[in-house]
Amino acid sequence: MAAALLILTDFFQAANRALNYASNLAGAIGGRMVLLHVRRDSVLDPEMFTGQLSCRSQEAADIALHSVAGNLAVPVVAEVGYGQVAYAVADAVSRHHPALIVLGRPDYSSLPDELVHTTSLDILRTAPYPMLVVPHTLASTQPPRRLLLAVDGEAFSLGEHAGAARHLLAALGAALTVLHVATTPSETEVDPAAWSVLQTGLAVDLPTQVHTRTVVDESPVEGILQAARPEDFDLVVLIARPRSFLGQLFHHSVTAQVLLHSPIPVLVLPATE
Structure with a gap:
């Protein structure tokens, strides 16, 4: 079976840039993609305070997720997860066994490092797994050479x-x-x-x-x-x-x-x- 890339998306710019990058990467290695959107509705979620959470309704998120999946040039499965991202990712990893987890890095330039709470660090602590983090400022989404x-x-x-x-x-x-x-x-x-x-x-x-x-x-x-x-x-x-x-x-x-x-x-x- 072709190697899978597990892509996290919240429909923001950083996630879209990471999705484009992952799509090109999957094409270059003959891989497939699992597109995961995690519903994070808790008011206690740290990123509620940084504006990094999508406020889409579940129906709108489902429509957006399947619309994105339908436009990709590589085989893709779209899923919605719930709760804390790190645990939703761990669950998806246990089922799909991807080669990589891919996610975007939002713009944290206005925050001191001490106040930055990132999904990538949470995932590494909860379930260490190969991970590719794509900065939102990346100019090219072509596969790395x-x-x-x-x-x-x-x-x-x-x-x-x-x-x-x-x-x-x-x-x-x-x-x-x-x-x-x-x-x-x-x-x-x-x-x-x-x-x-x-x-x-x-x-x-x-x-x-x-x-x-x-x-x-x-x-x-x-x-x-x-x-x-x-x-x-x-x-x-x-x-x-x-x-x-x-x-x-x-x-x-x-x-x-x-x-x-x-x-x-x-x-x-x-x-x-």
Whole structure:
């Protein structure tokens, strides 16, 4: 069966941009799509205060959802979920087993990071799963051709998601650059970082040689964002270890900060340790 992409939509600009991106991505890898709209009517929902919730009636949402699905060029199933998004997504994942969860990143520029409550971070904490986050500012929704994979040099395993990640990278046929952010000039050895990627088999079926790059920065976040420029790369890939998304300082983790500020789409691959 073709790989599925689970797309979250609330009919806002960010979700529409992510939908276009996911549709092109599914077409490039021969995949199908599951379009999920989650009804979030609780007055206690944090995003009720940021204007990020759709106020459509259920009937209007159903009509809009099926209208969107009918205009897509790839096979698609449309569903409506209820309650908290993270749990609705976990339920959809358990039934459809997608290769990726895809969602848009709204405009949070007017809010301090400390006040930003994002769906992507909730999903990572509730049910860690490969996730692609598309910024609302993205200019092109074409499939990525230049990937930047940021690693810390430590060994990692993607567990049950390794096969899907390998298939995705191979199907894209994109050029891959492994990035290591060194905190001091004396730590600029790239080989351990590249080796940690090669050990996972992620690069086995890639059509081109894996390149390596090192930047020196005291802040891993700033180092990644410095390298992940739209003129150089189309997608940044992060390896998220459990300690980065399960701790109480989750919103201050490298994963969270890159998700919030990257100018290009971010693919998060949860590691098993």
